Amino acid sequence: MLSALTLILTCQLIGELVTQFFGLPVPGPVAGMVVLFALLVVKGSVPADVGAVADTLLKNLSLLFVPAGVGVMAHLGLLGQDWLPISVALIGSTLATIVVTALVMSRLARANNHDHGEPHNG
Amino acid sequence: MADITEVWVYLSASPLLFLTLTLAAFQAGSWAYNRSGHKPFLNPVLTAVILVVGLLTLSGTTYDTYFEGAQFVHFLLGPATVALAIPLYRQFDRVRRSALALITSLICGSLTAIGTAVGLGWLLGASRETLLSLAPKSVTAPVAMGITEQLGGLPSLTAVLVILTGILGAVLGPPVLTLIGVKDWRARGLALGTASHGIGTARALQVNELAGAFSGLAMGLNALATAILLPLLWRLFF
Numbered sequence: 001m002l003s004a005l006t007l008i009l010t011c012q013l014i015g016e017l018v019t020q021f022f023g024l025p026v027p028g029p030v031a032g033m034v035v036l037f038a039l040l041v042v043k044g045s046v047p048a049d050v051g052a053v054a055d056t057l058l059k060n061l062s063l064l065f066v067p068a069g070v071g072v073m074a075h076l077g078l079l080g081q082d083w084l085p086i087s088v089a090l091i092g093s094t095l096a097t098i099v100v101t102a103l104v105m106s107r108l109a110r111a112n113n114h115d116h117g118e119p120h121n122g
Numbered sequence: 123m124a125d126i127t128e129v130w131v132y133l134s135a136s137p138l139l140f141l142t143l144t145l146a147a148f149q150a151g152s153w154a155y156n157r158s159g160h161k162p163f164l165n166p167v168l169t170a171v172i173l174v175v176g177l178l179t180l181s182g183t184t185y186d187t188y189f190e191g192a193q194f195v196h197f198l199l200g201p202a203t204v205a206l207a208i209p210l211y212r213q214f215d216r217v218r219r220s221a222l223a224l225i226t227s228l229i230c231g232s233l234t235a236i237g238t239a240v241g242l243g244w245l246l247g248a249s250r251e252t253l254l255s256l257a258p259k260s261v262t263a264p265v266a267m268g269i270t271e272q273l274g275g276l277p278s279l280t281a282v283l284v285i286l287t288g289i290l291g292a293v294l295g296p297p298v299l300t301l302i303g304v305k306d307w308r309a310r311g312l313a314l315g316t317a318s319h320g321i322g323t324a325r326a327l328q329v330n331e332l333a334g335a336f337s338g339l340a341m342g343l344n345a346l347a348t349a350i351l352l353p354l355l356w357r358l359f360f
Contacts, residue, residue: 005201008201008204008205009201009204011204011207012200012201012203012204015204025265025268025269025345025346025349025350026265026342026345026346026349027203027262027264027265027345028200028264029199029200029201029203029204030203030262030265030341030342030345032200032203032204033203033204033205033206033207033210033338033342034207034342035204036204036205036207036208037207037210037211040207040208040211041211046208046211046212050208051208053205054205054207054208054209055208057198057201057202057205058202058205058206058208058209058324058327058334059327060202061202061320061323061324061327062148062166062167062292062321062324062325062328063144063145063148063166063167063170063195064195064196064198064199064202064324065167065199065285065288065320065321065324066144066147066148066167066170066171066174066192066195067144067188067189067192067193067195067196068196068199068263068281068285069167069168069170069171069285069289070171070174070175070178070185070188070189070192071185071189071281071282071285072171072175072282072285072286073175073178073179073185074184074185074278075278075279075282078276078278078279078282079279079282081249081252082243082248082249082252084246085242085243085244085245085246085247085248085252086243086248086252086256086283088242088243088246089238089239089240089242089243089246089248089256090239090256090259090283090286090287090290091290091294092238092242093234093235093238093239093242093256093259093260093287094260094287094290094291094294094295094317094318095294095298096234096235096238097231097234097235097238097260097291097313097316097317098291098294098295098298098299098313098314098316098317098318099298099302099313100230100231100234101227101228101230101231101234101309101312101313101316101317101340102227102299102302102304102309102310102312102313103302103304103309104223104226104227104230104231105220105223105224105227105306105308105309105312105313106304106306106309108220108222108223108226108227109220109223109306109308109309110306111223
């Protein structure tokens, strides 16, 4: 368990170092995800303890957003100034993004499934 | 015997109190969510945030004091993001098979997120700073803040808008996806991750690992896509 946690933290640290060093436009932990993914591909399987630690972290992923969410309280004044455009833009844009992404993906993925086994260009 | 104020001063100086409060508020939120038969608006993150903000306001505690305790929970976001490699690896065969569809939908979603956020805000007369802070709202917080800062918006406002977008997506996303008849787990996950980053991914993972894998990947790719597209689009239009 401890070795799995060390591995995950090491991947994050490598991710932070690489993004800082090269000035990449992704956060360190996302780069760390790529590092861990690459290690899993090289190894060819997920070690049981790494899987267990990851599953525990991800089962509680929602909880981890609470401290950042509480940060809303420090900016209520700022939100109040432009509250109407902000709330319409947030709700409208979030819904539009979900609908567009899901519809495009389900159409394209379905077309892809029909092609299954046949050569296709692309 | 110690005065109650002294006990309060002692407790609020250590991380224990606000760490416990964060966990307890989330537990209360999860309990209400399960009790209600999983009503979307009783999202545990939303309930927990409202409870904690209420208690901090009542007790006159600042966010900085609260965060000294809550930072231990917050820190785990990093390792949890790295851990998204595991569902991605387990589902990678299916991700690879729909790679072209995935990239196309992601770019459509990314452009929709930027375009509609700025467009709606502009129509309703938001200030330039607000527009810049709204533009990357679907992207995971550290990247969104970096983009806003680079373009001259307010990173702290962006952080708040990012979190609100995440909660909105987690609350509204699943019922809307059901309403428009999208049953494909890949499409559901991709949509949640593109529109509402990690909070959407957390929601997707609760339901289905395939959706979670697509969502986590969408979160990472949308961060990259927006970081590249948004500065270009902004210079084109403003």
